[in-house]
Amino acid sequence: MRTAELREKYLSFFEGKGHLRLPSFSLIPEDDPSILFTSAGMAPLKPYFLGARPVFGGKEWRRVTTCQKCLRVGDIENVGRTGRHNTFFEMLGNFSFGDYFKKEAITWAWEFLTEHLKLEPDRLWVTVFEDDDEAYAIWRDLVGVPEERIGRFGEDENYWPGGAITHGPNGPSGPCSEIFYDRGPGFGTPDETGPNTGSGDRFVEIWNLVFTQYDRQGPIPGPGILKPLPQKNIDTGMGLYRVAAILQGVEDFYRTDTFFPLIERVALWSGRPYEGKSSVSHRVIADHVRAVVAALSDGATFSNTGRGYVVRRLLRRALRHGYLLGLKDPFLHRLAPVVAELLGDFYPEMRENLPAVEKQIRLEEERFLETLEGGVRRLEELLSxxxxxxxxxxxxxxxxxxxxxxxxxxxxxxxxxxxxxxxxxxxxxxxxxxxxxxxxxxxFEREIFKRGAQVLEEIQKERGGTEFVGYTDLEAEAEVLALLAGDQSLLEAGPGTEVQVVLDRTPFYAEGGGQIGDFGFLEWPGGRARVETTRKTEGGIFLHKARVEEGTLRVGQRVRAVVDPRRRDTERNHTATHLLHAALRAVLGPHVRQAGSLVAPDRLRFDFTHPEPLSLEELERVERLVNRWIMADLPVRWTYKPLEEAKKEGAMALFGEKYGEVVRVVEVAEASKELCGGTHVRRTGEIGAFFIAREEAVSAGVRRVEALTGEGALDFVQGMRRRLHRLAEALGTGEAALEERISRLKEELKAKEKEAALLKARLARAELKGEVEEKGGLRYTVQTLSGLDASALRQAADDLVAQGVDVVLLFSEGNAVLKLSKKALERGLEAGSLMRRLTERAGGRGGGKGALAQGGGLLPERAKEALLEAL
Structure with missing residues (x-):
């Protein structure tokens, strides 16, 4: 049975049991900052296990089934070394949120495995938590599993989270029951207790049923208290690849139809068969390239921190194993289409985003191979x-x-x-x-809003979050609810005091969604405080960072909160950011996703996924499209609606944002629709104008655009005109003739450089010491000269060959030139082959053919040794 058929059979089976089939959630968690990647089938469904109403498509579903993409790197060092570990995998799951429980979960799992997959019942073993008599009885009495094939184990093996009773964490937990498949004595020898014991890989865990029925409370560590949950849940997971291996009759999942095509190509390209010690590298490459393609297809990018670091580490680890197999050039990007072909039917984003993914992988490969070559050179130096x-x-x-x-x-x-x-x-x-x-x-890490936590908690309980009126007003009357300084709560603050001010209502926008926090003033009779920025807590309480300039600010005082009018510039830039996002997707393609942003009064900055620099034509098309939308004076509207409804309507969710059940949708007619809590103009015409100031790389696969609107755009254009005028004056020509003048100057400079090169060559001839030796009937010389570039070095080598030297190897400023005479060529020597031998011994890189080869970074003494061996 092919893996795709197994996947469909599972999902169809549980649909038949009243479950809603959901597509796989993204590998990048939308609302869970606690994890970098979706690492389990239940992870995207956490809110429903904790009691949130499971509403999908406007209807409540208490039963759900998925095939979820997952990525874990906790045991990455074991990947490739065993047939059980991998990083990217697919987890089949059926879930109950307060609906069915142990009996149904157990009997349905058995029914699917034995009746639909036709696995032999005698080969199935099960385990339960040592105190879970209910699950034990269901397996023994309802299913009919003999007692000798039911194992009881403690909290480390059969409780979720593992060891939670003794070690925590507090929160929802419960016993679990695992199903194992016995592959027979050819895979190891068990002792009398079966699974979780013995040697080898005989027993394969294929299904885990978690019965979430308790709320673990109490000290950590220490014996916790298990209180029954009002809502009992089922969280199950079947390992797609492990079961596929069993059904396809192969020794492990690396030989199944979703892995082995990748391994076959690696074996073909490297010339190293999939056997012995080399097979570890084949498996690592096959696993990691799948993970990289899946992560990039979902919007991840290469970087040095967080999620991007994990993806970069996976790619580099795969590339290093390719290096061990003799693959010294970029090759992983050539495997990306194979991954998309194998998985694209079920995960269409892999096919849709393939061109951008291939480019990102290729660029990252090239960068790392350069680094790897540097490591080889450094290692050679250390060994020498x-x-x-x-x-x-x-x-x-x-x-x-x-x-x-x-x-x-x-x-x-x-x-x-x-x-x-x-x-x-x-x-x-x-x-x-x-x-x-x-x-x-x-x-040393600390929570952002730890100070004054008790005061904020009391305000939260009594009044909820701060009322925000800043979408329509830049001024508002408000009451001071609290003044926080350091870790203390103050009753009043005099001149010069810096405090965090909590108001009952505010027009100040709190930093979020890329938009900076508002600044301005708080005023009251006889007093004034300057607000420097505004943030908010997770509970929605706004904190106004302020410095009292006049008078005394007191808790309970009525103040007039006034936002600096430059907020209107911020609004122009925020709406322009939405238009820029839409224009980039229109010009470059749907693979463009936001990867960060900054919205301030003076500029906007937008980071997005794209594998290469934008051409001038592309930048101009983006710029023109945004300005057309601005000139059309399109209305900008915002509405509130359920999150699922907004997504169904095509509203884009932005990078790094967390959303509640009800979201604010900002729509620019005919142009853009995004989930956004920021402030915006009423019509696009208020933006005035839009110009891109620069475009640059942030990291591999991520580009950055900085742009200006309104007065800032005008200042930018006028500044460019002034610089153009000054440049024309300096070159003694008119602005219209500037390009022609610069072209002539470049030609003059090129001629001067040629003259300089000839002079250097003459100097080099004068510097040559005539240290020519002979070996095997060929005259050779190896010399290091000073101050010559590659061109001058070639000229010097030509001169020596003309003087009767057969083999010339010259070094200068990190460059190397190898030149052969006609006599040397007739003897069978070839410059390209010789240079490869030199770089193998002396490090560096180089190449060529016939009578000439060039290189760089070679160690001269080691290169000379290699040359003499070759002559």
Whole structure:
């Protein structure tokens, strides 16, 4: 049975049991900052397990089934080394939110496995939590599993979360029951208790049923109290790939139809068959490229932090294993279409976003391979300083790993080829010390709004969040509810005091959605405070960071809150940001997604996913489209509606934002519709004008546009005109003839550079010392000259060949030139092959053919040794 058929059979089965089939949620969690990626089938459904009404498409569903994309890297070091671990996987699940419970979950799982998949009942073993007599009885009495094939285990094995009773965390928890498939004695030997024991991979866990029925309370660590939940839930997960391997009769999921086509291509390209030690690298590549394609297709990008760091680490790990197989050029991007073909029927975003994903992967590969080459050079330098029998210190091996991303196994392999060992224990110790430093640094993190938490909690309970009136008004009368300074609550604040002011209502917009917090003034009879910025707590209480300038501000005082009028400029930039987003998608394609933004009075900044720089034509098309929408004076409207309804209508959810059940939808007629809590103009004509100031890279696969509107756009254009005028004056020509003047100057400069190159070549000839030796009937010389670029170095080599030298190898300023005479060519020497031999021994990179080859970064002494061996 093919994997796709198994996936469909499962979902159809549970649809037949009254479940709503939902498409897979994105790998990037929408409303869960606690995780970087969706790591379990139940993760996107957390709110419904905690009691939220499970409404989908306007209807309440208490039963749901999904095939969820998941990504985990917690055991990444085991990926490839076993047939059980992988990072990107698909989890089949059926869920109940306060509906059915243990009996249905258990009997339906058994029915599906034995009647629909035709697995032999005698090969199925189950485990339950040691105190869960109810589940044990259902398996034994209703299903008919013999007692000898039912195992009881403690909280570490059969409770969710693992060990929660003793170690926490507090919150929803419950016992679980696992189903194992016995693959037979050829895969290992169990002891008398069956699953979770014995050796080998004989028993494969294929299904986990979690019975969420308790609220764990009490000290952590310590024996917790398990209070029954008012709503009992079912959370189950069947491992798609593990069951597919069983049904397809292969030893592990890497040989199933969704993995093996990737492995076959890697074996073909590398010339290394899928067997023995090399098979680890084949498996790592197949697993990781699937994960990278899936993550990028869902909007992730490569970066040095957070989610992007995980994706970058996966790609680099796959690339390093390709290097071990002899794949020294970018190749992972060539596997991306294979992944899209294998999974695109069920996950169409992989096909839709394939062109952008391929480009992102290719760019990242090229960057890392350059880094990897640098690591090889550094390793060669370190090894050249060792004496025979010595080992490379562990600290140096770790520095290679930390600086160049150079894997320990590659360091060990290269060192062994040169006859050296590596202090792997020292490497592990250096790794441990770095992890300890990282944990210590993380301990210093603090919650943003920790100060005055008790006061804010009391206000939240009594009055709820701050009433925001700033969508329509820039001024409002308000009452001071609290004054916070440091970790203290004040009753009053005199001149010079900096406080966080809490008002019952406010026109000040609190920082969020990329828009900066408002600034302005608080005024009262005899007093005034300058508001520097505004933020808000998760509970919706606005905090006005203010400094009292006159008088005394007191709790309970009535004040006049006045937002600085530059807020109108911020509104222009925020609406323009929405138009820019829409224009980028229209010009570049639907793969464009927001990856960050800044909306301020003086400018807007927009980060978005796109694999390459925008051409001048593309920038002009984006700019023209936005200005057309502005000139059309389109109405800007906002409404409130349920989140699911807004998404169904096509409203775009923005990067990093959390949304409630009811959302604000900002719509620019005929142009844009987004979920947004920010402030906006009433009609696009208020924006005035829009100009892009710059476009640049933020990281691999992420571009940034900075733009200006209104008065800022006018200032930008006038400034450019002034600079153009000054440049024309400096070059002694009119603005209309500026391009022609610059073109002539470039030609003159090129001629001068040519003259300089010839002069350098003459100097080089004067510097040549005539140190010519002979070997095998060929005259050769290896020399290092000073101050020559590649062109001058070639000229010097030509001169020496003309003087009767057969093999010339010259170095200068990091460049290398290898030149052969006709006699050397007739003897069978070839410059390109020779240069490859030199770089293998002396590091660096190079290439060529026939009589000439060039390179860079070679170590001269080692290159000379390699050359003499070749002659």
């Amino acid at each position: 300083g060792l004496k025979p029998g010595e080992a490379l210190p562990g600290e140096e091996a770790f520095r290679l790993y930390d600086t160049y991303g150079f894997p320990l196994d590659l360091t060990v392999e290269i060192a062994a080829e040169r006859g050296f060992g590596v202090d792997t224990e020292g490497f592990e110790e250096a790794m441990r010390l770095q992890q300890e430093r990282s944990r210590a640094a993380m301990a």
